[in-house]
């Protein structure tokens with residue numbers, strides 16, 4: 436099945452009771468038992484719900500996994516996966532991960548005895564140097580947020596397995612349409628489904644797929660024990676979002692290429708970060724390990740004032756956190772999504788006050804370029 440067919444036909448098609456071509460929203464918490472313990476596969480919706488189940492089968496197939504799981508947010512998915520680890524364990528993690536991931540590790544999991552080394556995982560030698568006797572997992576984000584750094588998933592998987600470690604990949608930016616970490620050797624792939632998978636800025640959710648039945652059992656146990664699950668309406672919205680994932684990603688990518696080349700050639704733009712540009716250090720690797728470069732572009736206009744001026748002038752780029760939706764969004768990571776990272780650390784990472792991040796939507800690409808042009812030149 437080719438990817439465009441897969442987003443329509445993967446998972447569970449329709450409803451066997453009524454013939455409905457869409458999976459219905461099973462708005463129920465509990466299920467009648469024919470006799471004690473005799474169920475139709477469902478007894479309580481924290482454990483399993485048919486709408487959520489359809490979504491879990493779908494993400495599992497899209498990610499080529501051995502088990503899929505849905506959560507109430509990307510952070511719920513990440514936190515639940517981190518609960519596979521024990522007090523005293525150590526993880527090696529990408530240094531410019533999503534701010535919320537940094538925060539939950541630094542402020543919550545550290546308190547519970549997990550330690551972490553944040554390293555530039557795009558440099559395999561640095562990742563290897565950070566591994567200790569206590570290390571149990573490597574956690575990657577690729578491309579990263581907001582600097583779009585690319586880490587070699589396959590080589591990192593080989594390294595992880597050589598040391599007996601799990602490889603966990605946050606695949607939010609690349610989407611299961613463009614990139615398949617489990618096929619490249621990762622053990623666990625996760626998503627903030629709030630972003631491209633939902634795709635319409637109307638649902639907060641997280642998804643996970645794993646590469647073995649053993650991990651499926653362990654993640655399923657945590658999912659049911661901790662209970663950070665989405666309701667059936669949100670699960671249904673995500674199934675609906677996936678139907679157009681291919682169309683959206685193709686349009687987003689085509690717009691992103693136009694915008695990135697425009698910005699790259701503009702004298703008022705100091706630097707552009709987009710893996711689709713040939714001058715991006717991860718360009719060749721990104722082209723090899725994913726089928727597309729995605730719709731996130733960051734660029735540096737040099738100062739906080741220049742950034743504010745541009746933000747005040749764009750018409751089609753809505754100033755908002757988040758990303759991955761049909762409408763183009765614009766943000767200043769240092770003041771918004773990455774504000775929870777201390778300033779010295781932000782500066783060290785390159786997340787300057789003049790750095791602007793855009794999430795390219797599905798509008799007409801020429802309109803988006805013209806909008807940025809007038810905002811930069813005004």
Ligand SMILES: *Cc1c(COP(=O)(O)O)cnc(C)c1O
Nearest residue numbers: 508509510533605607627629640
């Ligand atoms: C948004 C995001 C998260 C967190 O997901 P939520 O759905 O907001 O909880 C994690 N990782 C990445 C890369 C994200 O962009």
